[in-house]
Amino acid sequence: MNPVIWIEIHCDNCGDVIGRNYHNAKSISKLKEAAKYWIYSQKYGNICPKCQRLLPRNEGLNEIN
Secondary structure: OOOOEEEEEEOOOOOOEEEEEEOOHHHHHHHHHHOOOOEEEOOOEEEOHHHHHHOOHHHOOOOOO
């Protein structure tokens, strides 16, 4: 049996989640692609694209990938 890893990323503002079971490096690439436009802020945490449009730009929303 192959090992399975559960990985998820959640938006700290609205709670939206990207997550699933990953079996290999190709699966991890799919997660990276799905979270490509998410950003991290020290003030807000992980922020999905929908919430990025709602939060003020001057609040330290700097893209870190």
